[in-house]
Amino acid sequence: MLDDASFQRLKRRHRERGEIDAELFALLRRLVFTLVFQHAFPPAYSPTGKWDEEAAEEALAGWTAKRLVGTNALAGAFDHASAARPFIRSLELNLRHYLQNERERGEIDNLLERTARLLRDDARFRAWIPQHGSSWWGLEGETQPPPFGGSDDELIANAWTIGDVILWRYSASVERASPILATDELANFLERLFRRIEALLTLGHLAVVFRRRFDLNEPTPVALDDEHDTVPGGEEPIRDEVGLRDAAIAVLAELTDRQLEVILCKREKPLEAVAAALGISRGTVDNELRRAGEAIDRHTADFSRDEILEKILDTLS
Secondary structure, eight states: OOOHHHHHHHHHHHHHHOSOOHHHHHHHHHHHHHHHHTTOSOGGGSTTSSOSHHHHHHHHHHHIIIIIITTOHHHHHHHHOSSHHHHHHHHHHHHHHHHHHHHHHHHHHHHHHHHHHHHHHOTTEEEEEOOTTTOEEEEOSSSOOOBOOSOHHHHHHHHHTTOOOOOBOOOTTSSSOOOBOOHHHHHHHHHHHHHHHTSBBOHHHHHHHHHHHTTOOOOOOOOHHHHOOOOGGGTSOOOOHHHHHHHHHHHHHHOOHHHHHHHHHHTTSOHHHHHHHHTOOHHHHHHHHHHHHHHHHTTOSSSOHHHHHHHHHHHHO
């Protein structure tokens, strides 16, 4: 796609002019279309819900404007790279981040819109302190609860005590974002949350809950020069450390205390010794490891199980 001589020529020209000229734009377009039609991204990452020429053009336009130009990340990538191959790899990684972040923004926005309608229309809820864009909501009743004044961590801790919430998770072949909550499940979750904290919340509070409780994290802008690892000779693959860390944290949020104990003990002991140390049966150890493995596998779209497990152990150590 790009040889080293052409890379150096594009690099010099971009430094001199500070713009994306026709040759450079053609390279970016070729990269986007190649990845799209090699099925490098799931349909949920598409701006239109499916990958075709129109979606590829829209992704190219958004990525170029918002990330490459908007954050001056392309200049940073040129400055950081010394050869064509690591430069192209960093572009691929940045494009994936951009598409994933755009999808996550869409998911949280859609969920908040549904929540706003639900709070307004469901008789169980009431806007106790109506304000334009930031009303304080709670359960209908005779006595007004106080506005919530705690920290985000306190709010999330209460959200996790509610227990299991049924999510609809779609495979990559389904042309829509995932996961989502059914309306009844969302209403029940909100009711239990309000009863648990005994306080009023705004949509801003609920956005924090949704992002962290349902793995819809606030997208993290990643500049090309921040995500580009040193690649000796251009041969070693670039590992997405930010994405790997986020995947490990998402798995940790799903694991029980016992599963974490089993994982940590297994690092140093055989399975029989793990069972003895924790006072449980060998069969229970096997079951907990299986469930933990299933949780890890739900986050292995871009990483292997071993990579995520290694990051989990690093995080806990």
